[in-house]
Amino acid sequence: MSVLDKRSADQRHSRPEKEPGALPGSEAGDTTAGDTKSAREPSRSGRRGLPLALNAVSVALGIALWWALASAGFKLPTPPEVVSRAGTLISDGTLADDALASLTRVLIGFALGTAVAVPVGFLMGWYGILRGLIEPWIQFFRTIPPLAIIPLAVVAMGIDETPKIFVIFLAAFLACVISTFQGVVNVDRTLINAARVLGAGDATIFARVVVPASTPFILVGMRVGLGSAWATLVAAELIAAQEGLGYRMQNAQLYYDLPTIFVGLISIGILGLLMDRVLLLAERRLTRWQERR
Amino acid sequence: MTSTEAKISVQHVTKTFSLGRETFTALDDVSLDIANHEFVTVVGPSGCGKSTLMNILAGLETPTAGRALVDGAPVSGPGPERGVIFQQYALFPWLTVRQNVEFGLRTTGVPKAERRARAEHFIELVGLERFADALPKTLSGGMRQRCAIARAYAVDPSILLMDEPFGALDALTRVKLQEQLLKTWSQDKRTVLFITHDVDEAVFLANRVVVMAARPGRVYDVIDVDPAIVRDEAFRLSPEFAALRNRVWHSVYHQEGRTAALSGSHSSPS
Ligand SMILES: Nc1ncnc2c1ncn2[C@@H]1O[C@H](COP(=O)(O)OP(=O)(O)O)[C@@H](O)[C@H]1O
Ligand SMILES: [Mg+2]
Numbered sequence: 001m002s003v004l005d006k007r008s009a010d011q012r013h014s015r016p017e018k019e020p021g022a023l024p025g026s027e028a029g030d031t032t033a034g035d036t037k038s039a040r041e042p043s044r045s046g047r048r049g050l051p052l053a054l055n056a057v058s059v060a061l062g063i064a065l066w067w068a069l070a071s072a073g074f075k076l077p078t079p080p081e082v083v084s085r086a087g088t089l090i091s092d093g094t095l096a097d098d099a100l101a102s103l104t105r106v107l108i109g110f111a112l113g114t115a116v117a118v119p120v121g122f123l124m125g126w127y128g129i130l131r132g133l134i135e136p137w138i139q140f141f142r143t144i145p146p147l148a149i150i151p152l153a154v155v156a157m158g159i160d161e162t163p164k165i166f167v168i169f170l171a172a173f174l175a176c177v178i179s180t181f182q183g184v185v186n187v188d189r190t191l192i193n194a195a196r197v198l199g200a201g202d203a204t205i206f207a208r209v210v211v212p213a214s215t216p217f218i219l220v221g222m223r224v225g226l227g228s229a230w231a232t233l234v235a236a237e238l239i240a241a242q243e244g245l246g247y248r249m250q251n252a253q254l255y256y257d258l259p260t261i262f263v264g265l266i267s268i269g270i271l272g273l274l275m276d277r278v279l280l281l282a283e284r285r286l287t288r289w290q291e292r293r
Numbered sequence: 294m295t296s297t298e299a300k301i302s303v304q305h306v307t308k309t310f311s312l313g314r315e316t317f318t319a320l321d322d323v324s325l326d327i328a329n330h331e332f333v334t335v336v337g338p339s340g341c342g343k344s345t346l347m348n349i350l351a352g353l354e355t356p357t358a359g360r361a362l363v364d365g366a367p368v369s370g371p372g373p374e375r376g377v378i379f380q381q382y383a384l385f386p387w388l389t390v391r392q393n394v395e396f397g398l399r400t401t402g403v404p405k406a407e408r409r410a411r412a413e414h415f416i417e418l419v420g421l422e423r424f425a426d427a428l429p430k431t432l433s434g435g436m437r438q439r440c441a442i443a444r445a446y447a448v449d450p451s452i453l454l455m456d457e458p459f460g461a462l463d464a465l466t467r468v469k470l471q472e473q474l475l476k477t478w479s480q481d482k483r484t485v486l487f488i489t490h491d492v493d494e495a496v497f498l499a500n501r502v503v504v505m506a507a508r509p510g511r512v513y514d515v516i517d518v519d520p521a522i523v524r525d526e527a528f529r530l531s532p533e534f535a536a537l538r539n540r541v542w543h544s545v546y547h548q549e550g551r552t553a554a555l556s557g558s559h560s561s562p563s
Contacts, residue, residue, distance in 0.1 A: 191385060195385075290386065
């Protein structure tokens with residue numbers, strides 16, 4: 001009870017009566033009249049087709065623009081040059097090796113970052129004392145770009161995989177921990193009260209109210225964390241890497257090899273996008289209960 | 294009425310909140326006894342401490358001074374004998390109607406089969422059987438509140454504390470739910486403390502209407518309604534009802550002294 005009281009003291013100024021959109025799924029402004037099932041969800045299929053077509057048009061236009069610029073004499077490789085370079089890099093196995101090396105680093109760093117961030121975020125949101133102890137460090141490290149950590153990481157950890165994974169871990173952790181913490185802090189007081197009057201103790205409230213209520217926040221944090229992980233990858237592969245998409249691009253830079261740089265960029269983009277879609281799918285499944293506009 | 298025979302007894306309860314350096318008196322020396330099986334409505338301008346009073350009885354807040362007794366024992370936290378229904382429904386949005394109704398039964402360790410049966414019974418009672426496996430987001434406001442009512446009933450409380458439960462609903466749904474509530478109450482005779490800012494609702498439902506005033510929150514007036522009256526449409530349209538309504542209306546909207554009765558943003562009763 002003491003824990004909850006402390007939380008409530010923090011939250012008192014934003015009483016849940018009319019919190020503008022603080023929590024996904026909050027009840028503000030329910031105008032559904034009568035006792036009929038709300039007909040808020042229009043037919044799905046009709047809405048899906050158009051954006052997809054627009055997406056495709058947009059991609060085609062972008063490539064056309066790129067091609068036009070390259071032909072107009074800008075320092076850009078043309079799409080066919082990039083495609084043929086991609087062909088070579090694929091057939092000699094370089095691209096697959098690089099992609100695998102990078103993917104492994106990102107996945108390990110991201111997985112570790114998330115695995116640590118979620119419990120730490122919960123602890124910070126739940127226990128005021130821990131929040132006070134941990135928060136300054138998180139705020140401090142958040143202001144340091146991962147690139148700036150690299151010299152320290154190399155000196156402290158050597159030049160093998162450890163420092164690379166460490167900086168990716170840090171980036172993913174910082175993004176995810178803040179969001180998890182926000183999720184816990186934003187849990188609707190009324191839901192906690194509702195659980196309490198139904199006989200729930202702290203442990204039950206945590207497991208059956210706080211965890212599900214903060215899931216949307218955690219998943220958003222994971223997606224942001226994944227983005228940060230990819231963003232940090234190239235920096236991480238500055239550290240004496242032998243392979244990896246970032247390494248390949250830096251190497252190509254030495255030889256003004258623009259097509260290879262483009263292949264690297266596009267590969268990172270595609271891999272990042274695919275992983276993001278996977279998380280988005282998980283998010284959709286796990287937060288189906290949320291009210292969406 | 295002495296406090297020992299009252300089901301609920303609020304004795305000289307004062308509640309202050311500290312806002313920075315200032316303190317705000319939400320409740321000032323409020324006393325109120327509610328007998329077993331009584332249906333009491335509390336009406337008053339917004340900010341007069343109605344929710345604070347209910348939260349104290351629910352065990353969600355503690356009084357700064359005075360005490361609240363339920364069945365003669367001081368309230369020291371929430372308890373299964375007190376069911377609470379919130380204005381914002383407070384359904385767990387990730388649980389289906391059935392899972393919501395079973396929530397309190399799970400926390401109190403009711404075995405699965407019995408849980409199922411009891412949930413089924415109360416879902417039927419509020420007429421949601423077709424929506425037992427629906428998520429709250431697919432329900433209308435009235436259905437959500439019926440689900441919340443089923444959830445509170447499921448743990449079989451002897452007291453119902455209801456904080457503006459129908460406040461967010463349209464007039465027609467509200468009248469329907471009022472009638473349903475009275476029907477169930479006339480069968481099981483729980484003790485009900487029903488908070489509202491709607492004068493009609495307060496008069497229609499109550500054995501006793503408690504009018505509160507704001508700044509500081511206090512009991513301003515108490516109006517008895519003959520419990521023998523049959524609460525049906527005829528009553529709603531009767532001269533007795535009009536007279537009572539008149540009386541309560543004046544008490545709420547023409548409070549003497551430094552009151553803020555008309556400054557609140559609450560919707561005015563029809
Ligand atoms: N936790 C709190 N901290 C500070 N002020 C509060 C708190 N809870 C309620 N109040 C204030 O106490 C007064 C009474 O609130 P409340 O009981 O919600 O009134 P009502 O339900 O009658 O509208 C309001 O002015 C409100 O702002
Ligand atoms: Mg209120």
